[in-house]
Amino acid sequence: MKLTTVLLSSILFLTLSCDDDDAQPKGAYTSGVFIVNEGNFQDADGTISHFNPQTTEVSHDLFGTNNDGRALGDVVQSLTVAGDTAYILVNNSNKIEVVHASTFESINSIEAALPRYMITLGSKGYVTEWNDFNSNGRVSVINLSTLEVEKSIAVGFGPEHLIRAGSKIFVANTWENSISVIDPITETVLETINTPNSPADFAIDKTGQLWVLCKGGFDQDFAPLNDGVLLQIDPNTYTLENTIELNANTLGTLLIDRAHDDLFYAVGNSVFRVSISATTAPVNAFIAEENASSFYGIGIDPATDEIYAADALSFAANGKAYRYTSTGQFIEEITTGRGPNNFTFR
Amino acid sequence: MRVLLLSVLCLITAFALAQEADTTMLEAVEIYGAPVTDYAVGSRIETVGGGSSRNLATLLENIPSVYFKNYGNGQMSTIGMRGTSASQTAVLWHGLNINSPTLGQTDFSIIPGFFFDQVAIQYGSTSSLYGSGSIGGSIVLAYSPPVFENKPVVVEVLGEVGSFGRFVSGIKADVSRKQYRVRTSIIRSALANRFPYRSPAVGYEKIQEHAAVSGFGINQLIDIAVNEKARLSADLMYNFNRREVQPAVTSSGGSDILTDRNYRGALTFEQASGQTIFHSTLAYIHNYQRFDYGVSEVNRSSQLSGIITWNCSISQSSSVMYGATLGWQSASSIYHDQAHAQHAEVYASYRRSWSPRVHSSLNIRQSAFSNDHYPLTPSLGVEISVFERSNHKLLFNGQAGRGFRTPTLNDMFWNPGGNENITAEKSQHYETGFRYFVSRGKVKNSLRLSAYHTRVRDMINWTRGNNNFMWSPVNLQRVRIDGLEFNLNSIFALREIDIECNASYAFTQSVNQLPLHPSDLSTVDKQMPYVPEHSGTTSVKTVIGKWSGSVRCSFVGMRYSDLSNGTTTRMPAYALLGLELNRTINLKRVTVRVASAIDNLGDIYYENLRNHAMPGRSYSIRLQLIYQ
Numbered sequence: 001m002k003l004t005t006v007l008l009s010s011i012l013f014l015t016l017s018c019d020d021d022d023a024q025p026k027g028a029y030t031s032g033v034f035i036v037n038e039g040n041f042q043d044a045d046g047t048i049s050h051f052n053p054q055t056t057e058v059s060h061d062l063f064g065t066n067n068d069g070r071a072l073g074d075v076v077q078s079l080t081v082a083g084d085t086a087y088i089l090v091n092n093s094n095k096i097e098v099v100h101a102s103t104f105e106s107i108n109s110i111e112a113a114l115p116r117y118m119i120t121l122g123s124k125g126y127v128t129e130w131n132d133f134n135s136n137g138r139v140s141v142i143n144l145s146t147l148e149v150e151k152s153i154a155v156g157f158g159p160e161h162l163i164r165a166g167s168k169i170f171v172a173n174t175w176e177n178s179i180s181v182i183d184p185i186t187e188t189v190l191e192t193i194n195t196p197n198s199p200a201d202f203a204i205d206k207t208g209q210l211w212v213l214c215k216g217g218f219d220q221d222f223a224p225l226n227d228g229v230l231l232q233i234d235p236n237t238y239t240l241e242n243t244i245e246l247n248a249n250t251l252g253t254l255l256i257d258r259a260h261d262d263l264f265y266a267v268g269n270s271v272f273r274v275s276i277s278a279t280t281a282p283v284n285a286f287i288a289e290e291n292a293s294s295f296y297g298i299g300i301d302p303a304t305d306e307i308y309a310a311d312a313l314s315f316a317a318n319g320k321a322y323r324y325t326s327t328g329q330f331i332e333e334i335t336t337g338r339g340p341n342n343f344t345f346r
Numbered sequence: 347m348r349v350l351l352l353s354v355l356c357l358i359t360a361f362a363l364a365q366e367a368d369t370t371m372l373e374a375v376e377i378y379g380a381p382v383t384d385y386a387v388g389s390r391i392e393t394v395g396g397g398s399s400r401n402l403a404t405l406l407e408n409i410p411s412v413y414f415k416n417y418g419n420g421q422m423s424t425i426g427m428r429g430t431s432a433s434q435t436a437v438l439w440h441g442l443n444i445n446s447p448t449l450g451q452t453d454f455s456i457i458p459g460f461f462f463d464q465v466a467i468q469y470g471s472t473s474s475l476y477g478s479g480s481i482g483g484s485i486v487l488a489y490s491p492p493v494f495e496n497k498p499v500v501v502e503v504l505g506e507v508g509s510f511g512r513f514v515s516g517i518k519a520d521v522s523r524k525q526y527r528v529r530t531s532i533i534r535s536a537l538a539n540r541f542p543y544r545s546p547a548v549g550y551e552k553i554q555e556h557a558a559v560s561g562f563g564i565n566q567l568i569d570i571a572v573n574e575k576a577r578l579s580a581d582l583m584y585n586f587n588r589r590e591v592q593p594a595v596t597s598s599g600g601s602d603i604l605t606d607r608n609y610r611g612a613l614t615f616e617q618a619s620g621q622t623i624f625h626s627t628l629a630y631i632h633n634y635q636r637f638d639y640g641v642s643e644v645n646r647s648s649q650l651s652g653i654i655t656w657n658c659s660i661s662q663s664s665s666v667m668y669g670a671t672l673g674w675q676s677a678s679s680i681y682h683d684q685a686h687a688q689h690a691e692v693y694a695s696y697r698r699s700w701s702p703r704v705h706s707s708l709n710i711r712q713s714a715f716s717n718d719h720y721p722l723t724p725s726l727g728v729e730i731s732v733f734e735r736s737n738h739k740l741l742f743n744g745q746a747g748r749g750f751r752t753p754t755l756n757d758m759f760w761n762p763g764g765n766e767n768i769t770a771e772k773s774q775h776y777e778t779g780f781r782y783f784v785s786r787g788k789v790k791n792s793l794r795l796s797a798y799h800t801r802v803r804d805m806i807n808w809t810r811g812n813n814n815f816m817w818s819p820v821n822l823q824r825v826r827i828d829g830l831e832f833n834l835n836s837i838f839a840l841r842e843i844d845i846e847c848n849a850s851y852a853f854t855q856s857v858n859q860l861p862l863h864p865s866d867l868s869t870v871d872k873q874m875p876y877v878p879e880h881s882g883t884t885s886v887k888t889v890i891g892k893w894s895g896s897v898r899c900s901f902v903g904m905r906y907s908d909l910s911n912g913t914t915t916r917m918p919a920y921a922l923l924g925l926e927l928n929r930t931i932n933l934k935r936v937t938v939r940v941a942s943a944i945d946n947l948g949d950i951y952y953e954n955l956r957n958h959a960m961p962g963r964s965y966s967i968r969l970q971l972i973y974q
Contacts, residue, residue: 069549133639224816317909
């Protein structure tokens with residue numbers, strides 16, 4: 001009798017152990033789409049939502065749900081995943097929340113000065129920070145093991161997206177029309193390249209060339225100049241290889257497809273696709289979403305080339321995201337949190 | 347002289363009558379500066395005594411149908427009356443709406459209650475009486491009228507200390523002579539505001555940082571008896587407020603600074619002749635606001651307004667008032683270029699008592715605004731005494747009216763995005779209710795029940811059009827508001843002890859009727875943000891000789907912080923418990939009042955605005971010396 005009990009218990013224990021080790025997923029968010037909802041300015045109600053493209057299931061407020069109702073903060077700007085760690089940049093709360101990407105359980109937070117975007121290279125993270133609205137921004141280098149800021153590199157005014165191209169990091173200084181080129185080894189600025197109005201985002205094409213999206217400027221009366229432009233730059237020599245005038249002011253996000261052949265950018269409630277070999281902007285939109293007021297964020301699934309576009313509506317309520325096939329066919333509408341601005345794919 | 351006094355008295359009598367049910371614990375204060383309330387028959391009007399060290403937000407915060415969005419403790423505080431937004435309540439000072447011409451709202455936290463003798467709250471859309479902004483209701487700031495008699499000089503000195511580094515000091519001197527009255531009030535306040543809080547959004551206890559507030563205000567009233575029938579009055583006011591903008595709970599530290607300076611001046615001439623009182627006011631307001639958030643932004647706005655009215659008693663049972671207003675507004679900042687607007691209004695009111703038990707008033711106002719908008723706002727009110735016996739009576743009241751709010755200078759001229767073509771928000775309001783009074787021996791009870799229905803349309807929303815960058819206002823939203831208000835008041839006047847019990851409750855359904863974007867039906871039929879469906883207050887106050895004490899519990903129901911009404915935007919209900927103990931000491935020529943209070947006795951964590959901490963239990967003690 002005793003022996004039977006011991007045996008049964010052992011089997012049960014082993015079964016449970018096996019379950020723990022193999023069958024159980026590491027967390028609910030091991031794959032899928034993270035939707036960054038920046039929230040309403042000064043309400044500190046920014047959240048991250050998760051969308052599962054297979055099941056079309058949406059989960060909201062991942063950070064609050066998995067951390068006893070805690071809030072991320074004010075203006076959740078972007079999310080970067082590296083390994084099983086996610087870094088959530090909370091612009092107006094001056095911090096980076098670090099969580100387990102699969103479970104969203106909080107690990108720690110890092111102080112930052114109006115952080116915007118982050119990339120990781122090996123054991124280091126690079127974060128653009130505005131600092132304040134008066135002075136030049138910086139790129140802070142974060143040790144991803146200790147989560148400590150090792151160094152801050154002064155860049156231009158209003159640094160936005162950054163990208164690694166070849167052995168360098170390119171930073172778009174959107175408010176001063178320049179790009180800072182950083183050597184990640186010496187952690188110094190090698191070069192500052194002047195650009196047209198409002199450089200915002202980058203992409204690397206299949207030939208290794210760097211594409212820069214300049215989203216366009218405004219005149220003295222804040223009227224758009226419709227001078228958005230795509231630049232193709234050699235990341236080694238900084239020579240300008242190609243220029244595509246977009247004849248519009250665009251959203252500050254540039255996407256590239258899986259094949260690194262086609263670029264995507266958004267104007268109003270439309271997404272445009274342009275080939276890297278093109279010399280002029282497309283006349284017709286790739287996606288024109290009549291139901292949307294305007295797109296506040298776009299993303300492309302690197303596994304499927306499916307396009308996601310977010311409409312923040314007026315920040316008065318939850319926003320919406322629209323999902324399209326790689327050929328631009330509408331698939332579905334997704335309810336997001338308040339003020340959706342970015343997509344991160346895992 | 348007597349005629350003038352009488353006329354002033356007449357002017358305020360109806361007002362005093364209207365407030366009778368709601369002000370039992372407040373001393374009856376005669377007011378002027380609110381000459382139209384005579385014609386607000388059928389309206390619900392409540393009054394609160396000013397005079398304390400509190401600002402207007404804390405003075406009014408426990409009224410169930412009034413919700414204040416506090417951006418933190420002692421921080422910006424904007425009103426929402428009966429389910430409407432901050433710009434849909436008119437705040438009147440000498441008949442002029444002091445809501446900022448650029449923002450359309452008033453920060454109640456920077457107006458000292460100390461300057462005013464009485465604050466009247468009139469509910470419902472009564473633009474016929476007050477013009478633009480009176481959709482959810484109106485707040486009327488008022489002083490006691492001058493008594494042109496040789497009276498001893500009255501000097502009041504006020505000092506208060508409280509938790510979290512609160513210091514308030516004030517002095518008020520009142521000199522009344524046969525020919526004039528001069529009153530000066532000065533108040534200073536400071537709040538270090540380093541209170542501990544434990545917000546669920548943070549998960550551990552934090553000390554509030556960067557939320558210190560300091561303020562200074564001076565008010566000068568000069569009344570001159572020109573002759574027995576005429577009075578000339580000047581009211582000059584200056585307010586300064588500097589505050590560190592309290593960051594959201596999730597932020598560490600903060601650096602934004604908001605500085606306000608408000609300059610207000612009003613010159614009034616009033617003359618009685620025969621059965622007519624002529625009243626004229628010229629008022630000027632200049633607002634300076636500086637916001638430092640790394641860069642400095644300065645916004646200035648000005649208002650100039652001229653108001654004339656004639657109030658004539660036609661017979662013992664009827665009176666008529668008519669008048670006109672000319673107004674001018676301007677704003678300057680880096681976002682405004684040539685931003686100004688003008689308006690002209692004419693209005694007439696008629697009040698008639700059909701019998702001693704049936705009273706009615708009819709008001710009508712025609713306004714003309716420089717943005718080609720010409721609202722006509724009538725209102726009709728009736729009050730009927732259904733029955734009156736020696737120890738009980740039942741009063742019925744009914745009111746219907748229209749309200750409107752013109753676009754602000756920001757709505758019209760903000761660069762970029764301002765839209766000169768937008769028109770006013772409009773409302774229709776219907777209200778009915780009854781008041782029942784019953785007294786038995788030493789017990790007096792009153793019961794009030796109000797029900798109202800308000801429809802607001804063409805509400806101004808800033809939305810983004812079909813592009814990425816431009817926010818622009820449009821006349822879009824429609825809101826339907828249905829509400830019930832209940833108040834029960836009992837006074838027990840026993841031999842050496844007076845007890846007053848009060849219970850108030852408000853039910854407010856303020857529901858969005860139109861999608862903010864054609865494709866987004868999810869916002870339809872949703873409760874408006876920051877409107878609690880349920881709110882209430884109960885209090886018990888006891889007076890024993892020179893001691894008095896009170897216990898108050900105020901409840902604010904669940905609210906949503908956005909129009910999705912989603913679970914993540916729910917803000918939990920809360921109830922705050924407050925205690926007060928006061929003692930009056932009469933010395934030879936000095937009356938000393940000591941008031942001590944404990945607020946938020948339960949030490950609960952709550953928020954009025956999402957993720958902005960409010961303090962836990964706090965203590966204060968106030969000393970008031972009145973010399974005469």
